[in-house]
Amino acid sequence: MANDRKICLSGKGLTKVFGFGRTKTVAVDHVDFNFYEGEIISIVGESGSGKTTLAKLLLGLINPTEGEIYFQGEKRDIRTHRKKKEYWKNIQAIFQDPFSSYNIFNKIDSVLLDCINMRGGRRLPKAQKIEMMTEACSFVNLKFEELTNKYPFELSGGQQQRLMIARVFLLKPKILLADEPTSMIDACSRATILDMLMQLRDEEGMTPIFITHDIGLAYYVSDTVYIMEKGKFVERGSADAVIIHPQEEYTRRLINDVPKIYEEWDLSTV
Ligand SMILES: Nc1ncnc2c1ncn2[C@@H]1O[C@H](COP(=O)(O)OP(=O)(O)OP(=O)(O)O)[C@@H](O)[C@H]1O
Ligand SMILES: [Mg+2]
16 A cells, blocks of 8 residues: 555654763654655654654754665755744644643734744735634634634643644644644544544645554554654554554553454443
């Protein structure tokens, strides 16, 4: 199936080492991968396995110690500020801590306006910009009128995460990295947010990459699952192959941490 699809992002020997000598940590250790357009990818691993570091490498927030990243088949070049901004039109992220994603001195309307400007909408008439921001907010069930003049930190955790998705709605990146996008909210909002991301994938052709501890989530949402242990991909494949028929002990352990993710619940034993 993957043969007739385009590769959107790949890594070759991608490595990130923090520190030196005794304090050296190999956070990402020579990973190779091809992510295809429209494929739903999950990267699963225990805490400290290198998931966020890999996300930061992919985003270009930190530089690899070794190895290369290719975007749409070409070696990624983000050496200048302009090229970096150009790259960020294509790849965006939703992080564990929504706080860290905002400049706290920017009000919500300017957070959203920045997205319109980044997509080349700087010269659009003001009324049209307001219409776009209103549409983005209503996509995530927020009311734009109630948000103007507020700062992101004045929102609840769940609202902040939805605001991040409103940004994604305006930016329309090709790739969206979601690093534990739903960890701080309840199961109900979690489902809503997943729904919104899936809608963006279907309507905008966005490629979502979920980074999570939650192998149950990975099983339900993804086409391809990558299992990460100590900076390496130890197993990869279709969600069924990896989760129903895991080859690695480590993967089995991750699955056992989340019992009964794919079995029917047996209520007779409760
Ligand atoms: N800036 C840094 N400086 C030094 N070490 C770091 C830095 N960032 C991460 N590390 C180390 O790299 C390893 C991988 O960290 P990373 O944050 O990528 O893990 P993770 O898989 O995202 O974990 P979690 O599931 O807890 O978020 C850890 O050992 C961490 O301590
Ligand atoms: Mg992390």
